[in-house]
Amino acid sequence: MFGFKFRLEGLYFATFRKPTTTSLIMSYSIPPYTTIRGMIANALGMMRDELSIQDWITIGIKPITFSNRSRELTKMLKLKGTGETHQRVFPSAPMFKEFLVSPTYEIYIAGEDDKINQIYNALIYPARPLYIGASDDLVNIEPSKPIEIKKNSAREISGVIEGIHEKCFIEKIPYKFNKKGNNFSLEYKTVSIPKDVIITLKEEVGCWQFDGENIWLA
Numbered sequence: 001m002f003g004f005k006f007r008l009e010g011l012y013f014a015t016f017r018k019p020t021t022t023s024l025i026m027s028y029s030i031p032p033y034t035t036i037r038g039m040i041a042n043a044l045g046m047m048r049d050e051l052s053i054q055d056w057i058t059i060g061i062k063p064i065t066f067s068n069r070s071r072e073l074t075k076m077l078k079l080k081g082t083g084e085t086h087q088r089v090f091p092s093a094p095m096f097k098e099f100l101v102s103p104t105y106e107i108y109i110a111g112e113d114d115k116i117n118q119i120y121n122a123l124i125y126p127a128r129p130l131y132i133g134a135s136d137d138l139v140n141i142e143p144s145k146p147i148e149i150k151k152n153s154a155r156e157i158s159g160v161i162e163g164i165h166e167k168c169f170i171e172k173i174p175y176k177f178n179k180k181g182n183n184f185s186l187e188y189k190t191v192s193i194p195k196d197v198i199i200t201l202k203e204e205v206g207c208w209q210f211d212g213e214n215i216w217l218a
Contacts, residue, residue, distance in 0.1 A: 001111070010102055011139060012137070013100065027099070028173050032173045058218060061106075155203065161199055
């Protein structure tokens with residue numbers, strides 16, 4: 001198995017919208033797995049509804065700025081008009097939105113050698129501008145070179161892990177899309193996000209080693 005990690009840094013703001021929020025748009029603390037795959041697919045120049053990349057890779061997520069994370073709640077000003085003149089309106093659509101300020105993560109991906117190299121090259125020379133969350137939430141990406149990774153078992157895990165564990169924040173985040181005919185459904189995973197960088201578990205779990213770090217991949 002081969003893999004590499006890349007630093008993912010939101011240049012200004014980012015929102016990973018929780019689909020159940022309406023009058024107040026709230027954000028997940030970390031980019032969902034679906035969002036990360038979508039960004040990689042965008043770098044590869046894939047079509048929007050192309051789901052094959054879900055079978056290419058597994059993903060690990062480690063928040064860098066989570067312990068001192070900054071959030072802002074913004075009132076959205078909605079205007080209608082021709083562009084030359086505007087009329088202020090107050091529709092029933094969401095009017096407040098939560099933003100993560102300059103969020104930073106380390107993302108770990110693993111897969112077959114040819115797919116990993118293809119993704120690595122695409123992140124360096126993307127087919128389209130890269131963003132995370134909304135299309136105007138541009139990102140800076142710093143990938144490390146692909147390496148061979150080894151399977152391991154450990155009690156100390158760097159970053160996010162599935163399930164409910166102590167001293168963590170718990171979120172149910174989008175994991176993958178399932179397609180049946182012309183219909184799509186969304187699959188979720190409940191994950192623990194460490195308050196510090198490392199989660200210490202009661203028992204060893206299966207993981208993968210990236211340059212000495214134990215990473216749980218999904």
